[in-house]
Amino acid sequence: MADGAALADGEWWLTMAPQLEVQLIAVIIAAACALPGVFLVLRRMAMLSDAISHTVLLGIVLGYLASNSLSSPLLFAGAVAMGVITVWLVEMVSGSRLVREDAAIGLVFPALFSLAVLLISRYAGNTHLDADSVLLGELAFAPFDRIELWGLDLPRALIFGSGALALNTILLMLFYKELKLATFDPALAATLGFAPTIIHYGLMTCVSLTAVTAFDAVGSILVIALMVAPPATAYLLTDRLPRMIGLSVAIGALSALSGYWLARLFDVSIAGAMATMAGIGFGAAWLLAPQRGIIAQALQHRSRREQFAVQMLALHLLNHEGAGDAGIECHPRHLIEELRWQPAFANAIVRRAEQSGLVQRQGDVLCLTEAGRALARAASVQ
Amino acid sequence: MDLLTDYTLRNVTIGAMLLGAISGLLGCFAVLRRQALLGDAMSHAALPGIALAFLLTGQRNTFTLLLGAAVAALAAALWLLAIVRTSRIKDDAALALILAVFFGFGLVLLSYLQRQPTAAQAGLKSFLFGQAAALVERDLWAMLAIGGPALALVAIFWPQVKLISFDPDFARSLGLPVRRFEVLLTGVIVAAIVIGLQTVGVVLMSAMLIAPAVAARQWTNRLETMVLLAAGFGALAAFAGAWISALGEGLATGPVIVLVMSALTALSLLIAPERGLLWRRWRMARRWLMGNGG
Structure with a gap:
């Protein structure tokens, strides 16, 4: 054995x-x-x-x-x-x-x-x-x-x-x-x-x-x-x-x-x-x-595009803040026409801005928060 | 030597000359567009295509195999472009990588096929170094069927092809669809490669694209003359190669053709008027002598 x-x-x-x-x-x-x-x-x-x-x-x-x-x-x-x-x-x-x-x-x-x-x-x-x-x-x-x-x-x-x-x-x-x-x-x-x-x-x-x-x-x-x-x-x-x-x-x-x-x-x-x-x-x-990687590059590209769009949104809101036409200009639906965004994209951007505490909804109208105003000013200075 | 009366020898000679002329002509565009080594990578990359075509169809039909080769070579070229465009990898590394990886995968498939009981797989390995002696008349017709349309395309779009070969930026500014023509030119080079696989094999095919074009470039500054000269050089080297390899035993046709073509190119680099190294030296020496004399 x-x-x-x-x-x-x-x-x-x-x-x-x-x-x-x-x-x-x-x-x-x-x-x-x-x-x-x-x-x-x-x-x-x-x-x-x-x-x-x-x-x-x-x-x-x-x-x-x-x-x-x-x-x-x-x-x-x-x-x-x-x-x-x-x-x-x-x-x-x-x-x-x-x-x-x-x-x-x-x-x-x-x-x-x-x-x-x-x-x-x-x-x-x-x-x-x-x-x-x-x-x-x-x-x-x-x-x-x-x-x-x-x-x-x-x-x-x-x-x-x-x-x-x-x-x-x-x-x-x-x-x-x-x-x-x-x-x-x-x-x-x-x-x-x-x-x-x-x-x-x-x-x-x-x-x-x-x-x-x-x-x-x-x-x-x-x-x-x-x-x-x-x-x-x-x-x-x-x-x-x-x-x-x-x-x-x-x-x-x-x-x-x-x-x-x-x-x-x-x-x-x-x-x-x-x-x-x-x-x-x-x-x-x-x-x-x-x-x-290709996928990381695509994600980065998308994220940059969204960041830019959020800045645009904040700037837009800042421009019309307190003006008489704020009720129209700051309505989410208006963004689609004014900024020429696709509806789905506009919704995503608004949601993203809300989530990061830059924007608040007041009734139908979007308002900037303090942080959002700061971002918009920084963006306009740039 | 009865190159044209003996059936096999005639096929070898005609086949090699066809290949030399077609690849010489089309290779000019690879060399002018700085893609000389793309031909090398694509010809290596053709190997898995050949094996896959055989694996899928089970036939050793020249046309099917060459179609597989063309698809694989094109896939390799597209992946290469994608890598260079989307990453920091430069074209030399991308070329070497694709060449080795595709060829390696081809070897995997070949070794798999070799274990199969079918006898038909015998001879797939001849695509490595080519086997001009095995050319039959059908292969010559296949060469013509692939090379003819490629040459015709170049002839039809000659003005655009010419412009893109020398100044793609200017061509783009004129509104030419440069990208599409680049794909077309890559496609015709694939056609040339596919034609050469049987005769000189994947390893030496790049020389058949590069050497005639480099040789022809030394003798002229006109594209028209260059492509015709390159075709002539290619055919001449092929004829001489087929003849020499018929003389002695153990002289495989592919390597002999490549050596003859390389010798022709070396000669052109040395003695071509205006550009040749010896020519320039001779002119300098003469100027010096005349300067001293006067």
Whole structure:
């Protein structure tokens, strides 16, 4: 009996371990992507993540062709370098003033990506490299690619992902002030002697390094989703940079976990489900964010309109207060004609004014209270 | 090389050239209106449309799939406009977000379809990188049926389209329904994307819109000349690409066409008269020499 239970325990561990590892990898990669992503979104360079996450493939292929091995560090170095070269090429093309920056991105990365696809099918077709898996990733297989580190047997993606996360965190803490200034006030940053070019390329190296680390496990498209969607969502929820960074990491991790379980539930692509969840999270924030959401904006708009209408009402009443025609002018029905309000709107405004103690009903006629008179005077002075 | 006698090769060549010409021409408006990357986002966004169309109809009918692609691409473009207009998210972030999210959702649907027992789903994945070799004559007719009306619309509204491409504010002050024409131009770009999905796939489609237009822009300042040149460049690159990919094994047509087109564009950026980088440098050098001589 005891033996059986132990065996069952062991089996339980064997079947659960890869799932836990996949989720852990996903959360770590989501966090690692969110950190540079915040600055990509704030600096309006989000589409560079699209370019970089495609062209790193060329770096990997060139690294493979140079070293003839899929495990050579040259692949990694080549991929990171290619990401930075992509940014440099885009800037060179758009710097010629012949092409705008968006078109420059759209020229550079398809060319490099095409080259990579052709090189693979021509010279590396029989290896594990293929453009499909690079684009789509297969997180479910990540736990099977293991290496040993300090006597522990760990998935490669977990180690590399943690490394990227640690590096991004350390760099962010070291250069937080510089990044913040260069992002929000580039002119001041330049005057104060922070080299914008160095900060820019430093950030791009981080983006490239993170993309290379992540796309092996999750595919290049999910890299874009994880770099852009959580920071964009956080940007709708807060105005403070530290909070935006924290929220981005949390939202990224949440998208990763919920995406994983969605994928498990319907037995579909994990990376795709995570990107979908990141999109749903953004959509929800876009609609429902407390201040910047569509619904909040509509409510604010309505409330402002009503406030203005109450002021109009108070002014109108003040103008006719004590005059001979007050009996007509201050009748609620007259408002509909004089101020050209819809009946329902006029009623709502009168009710609102009554409720806030600005107006009183005396028989059929509306009268200002002391507070209402004060409001009307303030409004007329304005 | 019998590009025009071999049945498959002929289809590939004609199909690619049709695509090159149509997307080259229509891409000019995307580039001039600073929406170069909208094409990239929309072509990625077409993927879930293809999968949904297949899921709902159960048929691998080119026309149905492309219709689904067009609807999804348009939905993506509209959401993008709504995000940029109603929030503080700038268009670069909105583009990247929509591209990745729609594509991710497309992958979810594709992976779901792949588990279905129907054999017909085979080949949906070819929309990722395109599969020019699988083009049949029906596909060419579908391309014409989608591209023809798009080109006709541009031709009919040419004066308005021209004005809006260069100066939308002036067009608005003249009382033109600018918003409606913007939707029309987005619509014709969707048509171009949809045509290219089978040949070059969603990933590389943006290059077919952007590169010919950028190349053509370097040679002329007239829109009429530019769109015709772009169509010519697109068709030329497609012809050369189809030819080169027929020469060697493992040379997929889509990437080869994109590479040829990129080379043409790089060449244009360097040597085009008046604007080209080398041309400008050469003229400066000559002026310096002549100045020294005199």
